[in-house]
Amino acid sequence: MKKILAILFLLLVVAGCSKEPTPEERLSEYIALWNKQKFDKMYDYLSKDAKQTITEEEFTTRYQKIYEDLQINDLKIDFKKPKKDKKAEKEASYSFTAKMNSIAGAIQFTHKARLQEEERDKKKNWYVDWDTEYIFPELKEGDTIGLSTVAPKRGEILDRDGDGLAVNGQVYEVGVVAGDLDAAVLESLSSLLKIPKEQINKALGASWVKPGLFVPLRKVSMDEQERIAQLIALEPVQTRKVGARVYPYGEAAASLVGYVGPITADELEKRKDKGYTSQDVIGKRGLEQVLDEQLKGTSGVKIVIKKKGAETGAAGETGGSESETGETAASQKDVVLAEKPVTDGKDVKLTIDADVQAAVYAELSGGSGSSAAGEGGADGTAAGTGQTGGAGETGTAAVMNPVTGETLALVSSPSFDPNQAALGMSADEWKALQEDKQQPLLTRFKQAYAPGSVMKPLTAAIGLANGAIKPEEAVPILGKQWQKDQSWGGYFVTRVHVGTEPVNLERALVYSDNIYFAQAALKMGKGPFADGLKKFGFEEEIPYTYPLEKSVTGALGSDIALADSGYGQGQVQMSIVHLLASYTPFVSGNGGNMMKPVLLVDEEKGQVWKEAVVSPANADLIAADLRKVVGDAAGTAHSAEMAGYPLAGKTGTAEMKQKQGEAGVENGWFIAYNTDSPSLMVAMMVEGVQGRGGSGIPVKLVKNIFEKIK
CATH class of the missing domain: 3.10.450.100 (NTF2-like; domain 1)
Structure with missing residues (x-):
């Protein structure tokens, strides 16, 4: 029996193993x-x-x-x-x-x-x-799969009134009709287009080029009519209008808006999971870059099975005509596998006033600025703007409504031509920009700088709050220089206005007395002073659409560093946008609150960023003193006084040097607003003002701006 069972088990195993x-x-x-x-x-x-x-x-x-x-x-x-x-x-x-x-x-x-x-x-x-x-x-032998894309219309960047700062317009595409190119013509073409002759010959020698075909070489703004006329005078040269990104306010808004260009391999690698393709144009600087995903939109894509018959024609495939073999011909039509419709980018509307932006840039840069975009033509081509980087002052300026927080202008000078950048610069042109000592590619309004004496009202507010400063107390300060004790060695705090009378808060602000505020900072102590600055938003990211450098208190590691920081030197640094925001507590109606700066029209206006930074009483006190900085004949900003337009403000000069006793580079500051109708606050910083007027330079320029835009 056991033997039979074993045989049956073996048969079952064999049967199981051989089962198909x-x-x-x-x-x-x-x-x-x-x-x-x-x-x-x-x-x-x-x-x-x-x-x-x-x-x-x-x-x-x-x-x-x-x-x-x-x-x-x-x-x-x-x-x-x-x-x-x-x-x-x-x-x-x-x-x-x-x-x-x-x-x-x-x-x-x-x-x-x-x-x-x-x-x-x-x-x-x-x-x-x-x-x-x-x-x-539907994919039969001989069929192919086609992938077609439709580029989205890029969203435009508009000012508060709908005027274009970055728009979709037209430019000339310049090229030549392929064929023999005379050496003299090649030389002229290379010079006018600012591209090497080798690059032109390489384009004409591309594998797809055949005699008589148009070979594009470079795009040129429609504003350059004289240049275009010289180009088309060369016999093989032709032009055609093509769509392009256009910047009507040119240099005046270049640092703010930026420009676009073809995506690079590195940029594509970083964005490969966000729907970008190798054919995309993306923002390279400014808001074009910051808001690229919103502006870009999404390409429309269609996947099609391209039928073999449809490529050669149905009649040829079947040997008959469409009318004779309608069913066969119809069956050869391409088949859509999937299709995603194009989604255009969204427009961005800023709180910026383009006319104010142009006026501020013209004043700072020494150029004529740019007027409304309409000057450029109805198709959105660029209007002329004044100087290109190199002339005028080096610095930054910003304008804000101190009650609503709306940013009306953000300017950096010198600047560059965003139209030229978007159309494509030659290697030599880029090199010249990058090596320019005045750094036209530096966006100065996003940088943090030593503020100098424009920080003294903040020191005053902190000192009043913790009792280190008593407004009517007269501090006995004699002479031009002061040091805490002999432990400072050869280091002294120096003031410009030298008097023999004791100095109270009002006189300290009117005369911009460094020694008064150095002593005040020391009296407060490192901790309370640093904590007071943090209440004003130092050491934190500013909630702003355009990324700004953080304002910092610095190390405050010694009495000298603390004293210097009290009057805006030392290691304390702040951006010009933060400077504007930090003065909003002194504006009538804000009740000592620090208003949040905004850049987009759809953001809530009048937001409080920091509540009760200054008590209403202290805010009114400091505001009255700031009015005297301009209104008092002895005030450091008295030259900005205007009849019927009362300005309050503060000057500042920040000196950058390696050690005391040597000459340093000085940046001049001025910030001001109208006390009766506080809808405009203007701040400006000019670099390298030493030996030529100090803070008097931005005082004059800011006064000119108020006269233009008030």
Whole structure:
């Protein structure tokens, strides 16, 4: 009996080992590999007939290329195995569904898989009778897959009144008709377009170029009419109008707005998961870069199966005409697999007043500025702007409504031409900009600088709050220089106005007395002084659309550092936007609150950034003193006094030097606002004012701005 059972068990084992896989099992295995995109392994499951039509390399490469080009992801091939295996003899067929996402959206289809039984190496098994319709049902042998994109319209950057700061306009594309190019013409063309002759010859020698074809070389602004006239006077040169990004206010708003250019490989790598492609144009600087994702929009994408008959014409394929074989011709039409509509970028409307922006830039740069965009023409081409980097003053200026927090102007000088940058500069032009000692590519309004004496009202507010300063107390300060004690060695705090009378807070602000505020900072102590500055927003990111450097208190590691910081020297630094915000507590109606600066029209106006930074009583006290800085004949900003337009403000001169006793570079500051109608506050910093007027330079320029825009 045991022997019989053993024989039966052995027979069962042998029978189990020799059992052929069912077609359902084989298809399940094939689909499992497909879901993992193991195309080389899938090839092993193909029938002999299928393998005669495509090699393993072709099969694998085709799947990989299609899936990569179409950015196929979330692939799910689903085959529901029947409850009962079919009794198949030589052939079997089953339905399966395919779902996937692509660059153009979801793709889904149902198809029938055909399997046939074959004997290989004396073993029978089931193999997939594959053809191209397994990739996509409409994809027949000889068909190709096409991918087309529609670029979105980039959102425009507008000022508060809807005037364009960055718009979609037109420029001239300059090129030549391919053929023999005279050496003299080549020389002139190279000079006028500012591109090397070798670059022109390389463009004309491209593989696609044939005699008589237009070969584009460079885009030129429509404003450059004289240059265009000289170019088209050269016989093979032609121009055509093409769409381009245009900056109507040119240099005046370049640092604020920035410009666009073709995406680089490095930029694409960083943005590959955000829908960017190698064909995109992206923001390179300024708000074009900061708000690029909002401005860019999303490309429209269409995936099409291009039918073999449709490429050569249906009539040619079938041997008849469309009217004779309408059904056949219709069947050859391209098939849309998936389509994602284009989504244009969103416009951005700023609180900036373009006329104020142009006026401030013209004053700081020494140029004529730029008037309304309409000067450039209805198509949005660039209007002329005054000087290009190099003339005028080096520095920054900003204008804000101190009650609402709206930014009306953000200026950096010298500047650059964003139109030229967007159209493409030559290597020599870029090199000249980058090596310019005045740094026209530096966005100065985002930088933090030593504020000098414009920080004294903040020191006053902190000292009043903690009792270190008593406004009527007369501090006996004699002479031009002072030091705490002999431990300071040869270091002294120096003041400009030398008097013999004791100094109270009002006189200290009117005369801008460094010694008074140095002593006040020491009296407060490092901790209370630093904490007071932090209440004004130092050492934190400013919540602002345009990224700004943090304002910092510095180390305050010694009595000398603390004393110097009390009057805006030492290591304390702040940006010009933060400076504007820090003066808003002194403005009538703000109640000592520090208002949040805003740059976008749709942001809430009149937001309080820091509540009760200064008590209302102390705010009124300091505001009255700031009025005397301008109104008092002895005030450091008295030259800004205007009849019927009462300004309050503060001057400052920050000196940068390695050690005491040597001459340093000085930056001059002035910030002012109208006390009766506080809708405008202007701040300016001018670099290198030593030996030529100090803070008197920005005082004069700011006064001119108020006279223009008040």
